Amino acid sequence: MNSTSSKEMPLSESDMLLSITDLESKIQYANPEFCSIAGYTQAELEQQPHNLVRHPDMPKAAFKDMWSFLQKGKPWMGPVKNKCKNGDYYWVNAYVTPIKDSSGKSIEYQSVRTKLDDNVKQRANTLYAKLRKGKSPSILKLQSDQTLWFQLVLILFTFVSLALMIYTAIHLLVTGPLFIISLCTSLIFSNWRRKYKSVLNAADDTFDNPLMSYLYSGTNDAIGKVHLALAMRKAEVNAVVGRVSDVSINVRANGAITAAQSELVSDKLSEQKNESAQIATAIHEMSATILDLAKTINETAEAAEQSNEITKLGQSTIVTCVDAINELSVQLSEVDTMITKLSQGTKTINTVLSEISSIADQTNLLALNAAIEAARAGEQGRGFAVVAEEVRALAMRTQQSTEEIRNLLTLLQSDSDNTVEAMNRGNTLSASCVSLTNEAGEALYNIHRAVSSISDATAQIATAIEEQSVVSEQMSQNIVRINDISVTCEESGKESSALTSELLNKLSSQEALIKQFKR
Numbered sequence: 001m002n003s004t005s006s007k008e009m010p011l012s013e014s015d016m017l018l019s020i021t022d023l024e025s026k027i028q029y030a031n032p033e034f035c036s037i038a039g040y041t042q043a044e045l046e047q048q049p050h051n052l053v054r055h056p057d058m059p060k061a062a063f064k065d066m067w068s069f070l071q072k073g074k075p076w077m078g079p080v081k082n083k084c085k086n087g088d089y090y091w092v093n094a095y096v097t098p099i100k101d102s103s104g105k106s107i108e109y110q111s112v113r114t115k116l117d118d119n120v121k122q123r124a125n126t127l128y129a130k131l132r133k134g135k136s137p138s139i140l141k142l143q144s145d146q147t148l149w150f151q152l153v154l155i156l157f158t159f160v161s162l163a164l165m166i167y168t169a170i171h172l173l174v175t176g177p178l179f180i181i182s183l184c185t186s187l188i189f190s191n192w193r194r195k196y197k198s199v200l201n202a203a204d205d206t207f208d209n210p211l212m213s214y215l216y217s218g219t220n221d222a223i224g225k226v227h228l229a230l231a232m233r234k235a236e237v238n239a240v241v242g243r244v245s246d247v248s249i250n251v252r253a254n255g256a257i258t259a260a261q262s263e264l265v266s267d268k269l270s271e272q273k274n275e276s277a278q279i280a281t282a283i284h285e286m287s288a289t290i291l292d293l294a295k296t297i298n299e300t301a302e303a304a305e306q307s308n309e310i311t312k313l314g315q316s317t318i319v320t321c322v323d324a325i326n327e328l329s330v331q332l333s334e335v336d337t338m339i340t341k342l343s344q345g346t347k348t349i350n351t352v353l354s355e356i357s358s359i360a361d362q363t364n365l366l367a368l369n370a371a372i373e374a375a376r377a378g379e380q381g382r383g384f385a386v387v388a389e390e391v392r393a394l395a396m397r398t399q400q401s402t403e404e405i406r407n408l409l410t411l412l413q414s415d416s417d418n419t420v421e422a423m424n425r426g427n428t429l430s431a432s433c434v435s436l437t438n439e440a441g442e443a444l445y446n447i448h449r450a451v452s453s454i455s456d457a458t459a460q461i462a463t464a465i466e467e468q469s470v471v472s473e474q475m476s477q478n479i480v481r482i483n484d485i486s487v488t489c490e491e492s493g494k495e496s497s498a499l500t501s502e503l504l505n506k507l508s509s510q511e512a513l514i515k516q517f518k519r
Contacts, residue, residue: 009037009090016238017092017113020099023106025050034113039085050111055083059131065211066096073098073106077235078212079116079124091116091124095235112239123215158182199226207232258499261492268485268492275485279478286471289464296464300457303450310446317439324432331425338418 011017017034021027027045035042038053045052058081069076075097083089092113098106116124206229210220216231217224371389 006087007089009084009088011037011090011092011115013115015115016241017111019045019050019111021050021109021111023108025109027052028108037084037090038082039088053082053084055081055089057081057089057128057132059128061131062128062211065209069209070096070098070106070109073100073104075207075232075236076209077207077232079120079215080113081124081128091121093117093120093235095232095239097236097239110239112235114235114238117216119218120216123218127211127215155186158186202229204229257495261495261499265489265492268489271481271485275478275482279475279482282471282475282478286468286475289468289471292464296457296460300454300461303453303457306450310450317436320436324436334425341418 015033015037016031017037018029018031019027019034020029027048027050030038030040030042030045035045038045040052062078062080066076066078075095077093077095079091080094081089081091093116094111094113096109096111099108099110101107204225208225209228213224213228214220217227
């Protein structure tokens with residue numbers, strides 16, 4: 001045997017090597033046990049032709065026999081020798097079946113390998129060596145059905161017994177029982193052979209393959225066919241169990257991941273619940289802050305309204321003050337008029353004084369003439385002259401002073417009265433202006449207080465808004481955190497969905513395989 005391997009890798013009874021290929025025999029999946037025995041990783045095997053693990057000791061006739069069944073959509077079973085990556089080898093009992101879709105079209109091939117019986121392995125070693133040399137052993141020829149000859153002998157014996165009973169002189173006590181026994185035996189054997197043929201037909205329907213019949217039973221007769229059919233059914237069960245077991249392992253692994261993801265989602269949801277509680281608290285605090293803010297705004301509005309009323313009052317007071325000042329201006333105009341009149345009276349006094357001065361001059365002239373005349377009278381007129389002079393002087397001065405004082409007093413008295421009256425009215429208006437100004441000052445003070453109240457309220461509003469801003473920032477951070485949690489939950493959900501989809505695909509494939517074996 002042209003073996004290139006170094007040593008055999010034994011398989012245990014529990015080993016189940018599973019691989020799936022596409023219709024071009026490229027590996028799509030290999031279970032961990034297959035990878036472990038073959039020495040390849042899953043990544044190294046994917047999309048590689050399955051003959052990567054073919055051992056050179058395997059004859060082409062064996063694979064030709066396999067493909068003759070697979071291309072007809074039928075399963076195949078046989079002993080196969082595979083090589084490992086490091087040069088070692090291992091024997092397996094390979095069961096290969098095409099996986100079909102709902103329309104009955106083959107979409108992939110599944111191969112399940114289990115431990116091979118030692119007797120089958122020995123026969124395969126011997127027979128495969130002959131097949132590699134191009135020989136076709138005669139042992140593979142199907143043996144004739146010996147039960148047919150036995151049935152023919154029984155039928156012939158029955159006819160002979162009947163002939164003896166009819167045409168010979170042998171007593172019926174001898175030929176009769178012989179005929180009955182042979183007839184019953186023939187009928188019983190015929191019924192048994194009918195059932196036997198039914199079993200053989202069922203065996204042929206299961207797997208009609210002379211080569212494998214010899215390898216698995218050591219013979220090529222009908223018993224070998226039944227033995228092969230039983231082995232085929234056992235391989236089918238192993239294939240189903242292997243696929244289900246592999247799917248179960250993947251499902252268990254995916255279930256563990258899904259459980260972990262679900263636990264993560266649960267933790268994230270709990271965290272999200274805490275964040276939501278914080279948001280609810282923040283919203284409650286914000287609501288209280290907004291209520292305080294609304295109350296402050298209302299107070300501010302009331303203060304502003306009061307300020308508006310006070311401002312209106314102040315404006316009215318100022319208008320009144322302006323009116324009073326205008327009236328004071330009018331009164332001052334009247335005072336000015338009085339003063340003008342006083343000035344004009346002074347001018348009149350000056351005119352009168354001029355007249356008096358003129359009269360005084362004439363009186364002086366007359367006194368002078370009188371003095372002259374007295375002088376002319378001599379000593380007799382001297383005393384008259386002196387008296388006349390003095391009289392003239394006194395009269396002139398008295399007249400002048402009296403006239404001056406009288407006129408002056410009259411004018412001054414009149415103007416003084418008018419001026420006093422005007423000044424009294426001016427004082428009254430001034431007092432009124434002062435009072436109105438005080439009222440305006442008080443109004444402005446009230447306005448100042450109102451504005452101060454508005455300023456304080458505004459400060460409170462600013463503080464409340466700042467607190468609201470802090471709360472809003474906290475809410476924003478909570479919302480961002482919730483969004484991150486939602487993204488994580490979404491990713492976990494997508495991963496769980498992908499795992500679930502993969503699980504569903506595996507279950508669908510498994511269901512299709514089971515339905516196929518049911519058929």
